[in-house]
Amino acid sequence: MSEGKEKEMIKVEKLNKSFGDLHVLKDIDLKVNESDVVVLIGASGSGKSTLLRCLNFLEIKNSGKIVIEGDQIEQETHDLNKVRERVGMVFQHFNLFPHKTVLGNIIEAPTQVKGISKEQAIKEGKLLLDKVGLGDKYNVYPSTLSGGQKQRVAIARALAMKPDVMLFDEPTSALDPELVGEVLSTMKELADDGMTMVVVTHEMGFAREVGDWVVYMHDGKIVESGIPIDLFDNPRKERTKEFLGSIL
Amino acid sequence: MSEGKEKEMIKVEKLNKSFGDLHVLKDIDLKVNESDVVVLIGASGSGKSTLLRCLNFLEIKNSGKIVIEGDQIEQETHDLNKVRERVGMVFQHFNLFPHKTVLGNIIEAPTQVKGISKEQAIKEGKLLLDKVGLGDKYNVYPSTLSGGQKQRVAIARALAMKPDVMLFDEPTSALDPELVGEVLSTMKELADDGMTMVVVTHEMGFAREVGDWVVYMHDGKIVESGIPIDLFDNPRKERTKEFLGSIL
Amino acid sequence: GTDSSDGGTDNSDSADSGSEFNLIEDGKLTFAASGEFKPFSYMEGGEMVGYDIAVAEAIAEKLGLEAVQQKAKFSGIVTGVKQGRYDIAVASHTITDKRLKQVNFSEPYYYSGPVIYTRPDSDIQSADNLKDKEISVSRGSTYVDMASKYTDNIPQVDSDVVALQSLAKGHHDAVITDSITGQTAIDNGLEIENRGQLGVSEQAVAVAKENEKLLDAVNEALNELKESGKLAELAREWVGVDITQKPEELK
Amino acid sequence: MSGIKHFFDVFINSFDVFVEGFKITIYLSVASLLIAFIIGLFFAILKISNVKILQWIADAYIWLVRGTPLIVQIFVLYYGLTEIILLDKFWAGVAGLAFHSGAYIAEIIRGAIQSIDKGQTEAGRSLGMTSGLTMRRIILPQAFRRAVPSLGNQFIIGIKDSSLVSFIGMQELFGVASTQGSNNFDYLPFYLTVAVYYLIIVLVLTVLVNMLEKKMAQSD
Amino acid sequence: MSGIKHFFDVFINSFDVFVEGFKITIYLSVASLLIAFIIGLFFAILKISNVKILQWIADAYIWLVRGTPLIVQIFVLYYGLTEIILLDKFWAGVAGLAFHSGAYIAEIIRGAIQSIDKGQTEAGRSLGMTSGLTMRRIILPQAFRRAVPSLGNQFIIGIKDSSLVSFIGMQELFGVASTQGSNNFDYLPFYLTVAVYYLIIVLVLTVLVNMLEKKMAQSD
């Protein structure tokens, strides 16, 4: 998360989130500049998904500030549906719509939410499918795709809304090992195109190569963050060392 | 399977078994003498379970001879239920009766099949439970037991019918690793008491220590058999070497 | 009531025939019958026919109205008239005090009487043998009260014919129903026998209490039909005999 | 308002006659459901038997029942059975209801039996138990527990279905309501009253089934 | 033997009147099931709404329907609605049947909606779709596919249930059988005949539902 005069896409301040008695996010501060790729790592249950979901307002924070492209977003003052259009999300389990074809999945939100014409949406959708390497699959149903193909369709579906930020929640952990590569390389291309991305992943190779900033979470708090080379090779905190030791 | 004038508990000759078009057992020959512990090993799908189930007549052979304690058993001439009383079986998934207490499981067959009085069956059942180290659990339902305890109850249940031979089909492979030991030591005690046993297992330590004879099956055929030390340390066949290499 | 029409529309209302009766549908006389009481009402080709229906249609014609038939379970017809579901009921209702508390009745349009029916092999020879027997009757009919004089065991069903049919099939000990319906059943091959008439009954058209004008009009129409011989003609056509004359006992 | 008061008057004044009808509804339901249970068990076992012809018989029975309305079944049995055996209307009603519920219960029991792990049968057989003994002592007790919620549901349906027996002349709850409504030329309050009785029966049965379910869950 | 010949005679000679009843059965069933479907959808959505009072309303409705026999519901609506609106017997019958089936359909649809993976909603919402749009475009289409077998079953029950509308005077199939039986003083062959018509309808509907299921399975 390099400092400077770059445009701040996301700013989070003192974010807190509880589920009932369970305090899941504790005073989280985070900044994501335009075109940055921020990688979130941490043990299971540390709150990575919850943080991502708060950024997309699938979960509503209890307190703190979330600023997206300069707008401080509050449930009371903003139409969250409109905000979600600007923040794309890719899920671990793809969550493609099984009753629609690949192209149907992609044009659904542009036509229904943005009111783009069907022809236009199809044209743009096909271009996106080409981009993720699935130009020939537009007319099939998701059930006929491999996991890696499904996830690439899910990425294209999110991109079809032309979001300013993309959130990825463990996009490769439901995939057979041999299919991980195709998804990661799609994500890398996206990063190279300048997309702002927040990625929860256990793929340390990707974090190192593509990440601009790595954030290590533990027990609902950000323990340490830094550029990949620093955090991975010279972690300052004991907990970070332990965690890296356990997964590498 | 040491030769000699010992009593032959089981003799199998040219046993064949198919499921539809699938030829699962091919000309199997096997002898089990009294008090022997025969261990069956082999890859998944090689036919180990099917062989065991044929010995207990849960599957009916297509051709060949099965001789139990000198009687050649045929569906046409024998009451298979009577034969099964003499051959106990322990399953991978325990198959305890969930609607009966531990003691209820054990006395079920003696009282219902052999017509032993309930008092007598309870007395003997409690002794058996002591033997498998679960004397205090007689009045609980299986759902409250650990996997290892369940399997020991299953062993006691089979023993309650006073079988002459006991068949074990991967008795420890559904158990958490820390619970395997208690079941194997129960089985070892049983072997030490002189019970004739045929055991399908992947526990090579048990096979080496307790087994008198090891049979390696592949693709429905017996590839090689011998005393444990020979078979494990000096396998003669290439396939056996490969298999042992893959599991040890 | 007829006071509902206000001055402004009075003329046009009275021009429209029948509007003074406060009918369910202007120009139409909606009448109910059970459709399961041969030969008085029964189904033929999706329409009810029979003596009741013919009488209803003749009344409607006299009143200058179009007859609209409504098939309904017998036990619900009086209530339906009371509730305004039907303008009138021409459904072989016997005039009783109980019913008179609910609705008004016209002059009788036929006379008949309840009869005890049994299977041929039954030892019930007359009303004297009915004590504590099982007597099935149509629900809501006057026969319920009649049967209850002899027994508590009175299965009630939704049509007289269901009761007769059950009797013939071996259920029940006896059925009380109208003599003409019973005779028609026998003519149709049901193996049952008449074991004595229990009295004489007068059957009339039921009209809602509020609708006195309609009652008067119905009575007037019935009188005209009687005097012209039309009613007797209808009776002979549908029932085979003239049942429109008051029997001796009632005179 | 006066309508509501009228309903309460009817409800209170008709208590005695409805209690008579209530008893008959209970007798009808209990008798028919017991018989239906036996019929259901019988056809469930035919269906899981490996004998094709027995399976066909069970299929045909279930198909007939599921393919025709209960009221048709009651009337056909009421008039048709007289050729074979003359049942009084109580037993004709019981026969009709049992014939009907039996098919649904057969499907419930068959489903429950088939949901029991095959290992249970194998364990029983490996201990020398015959297939009949295994079915009776091992499979059926487990299947019945599993079927309790569905059976309870079917029993509730059976009680409500017993209202149709009024059409062959039974003075059970619904028959009482019809007769009273007709006697008083005023149906609505009597039908509302009878609705309350059914709601109470169904409520009580629902609670009982839930208790039974909980009790059975304890040993699992 | 002569009984069988008699049945065939009746079956053939009564064809025309039964065809009329058949049409009315179909009209009744189609109208009531369409309305029931809308009622069911409405209450299913109330039940999954997060508003307690709406859930209670749905619960109360379902409890009322499940707790009382259909015949009581039909009669209460037929006699009770007269206070509010005087429905003719066709529409009173449709209302009674729809009111009844609606509760069962509500439960089927609710179950189907809740069986759809939560990820589907999240995917829709994350694309900026409102909750209503997500429900309409993403969840309901999937839920309906999943509900096809149960809905088909419920539709079959609905068709059979329409026989009870004969008791408020409709000349649908069962009503025709009753009046014919009464006309001819001989019920059994007419009830057997009507059973055949119902069996045919149920058979055809079963085949249609199976075809629909297969067709829908293709895209999954």
Ligand SMILES: Nc1ncnc2c1ncn2[C@@H]1O[C@H](COP(=O)(O)OP(=O)(O)OP(=O)(O)O)[C@@H](O)[C@H]1O
């Ligand atoms: N909807 C919810 N209701 C209650 N608790 C929840 C909910 N969602 C998450 N939690 C809890 O919040 C904590 C953080 O969960 P979260 O999913 O954010 O962790 P994570 O870091 O993404 O873990 P993982 O690597 O397993 O996905 C966990 O204890 C989890 O059980």
Ligand SMILES: Nc1ncnc2c1ncn2[C@@H]1O[C@H](COP(=O)(O)OP(=O)(O)OP(=O)(O)O)[C@@H](O)[C@H]1O
């Ligand atoms: N009831 C059956 N019907 C059809 N095929 C069967 C049946 N039981 C076993 N088979 C097949 O027979 C072959 C041998 O199966 P078996 O269970 O005996 O192997 P196994 O050596 O016990 O394997 P594992 O280690 O996986 O238990 C397999 O191909 C299996 O799919």
Ligand SMILES: [Mg+2]
């Ligand atoms: Mg997570």
Ligand SMILES: [Mg+2]
């Ligand atoms: Mg095996």
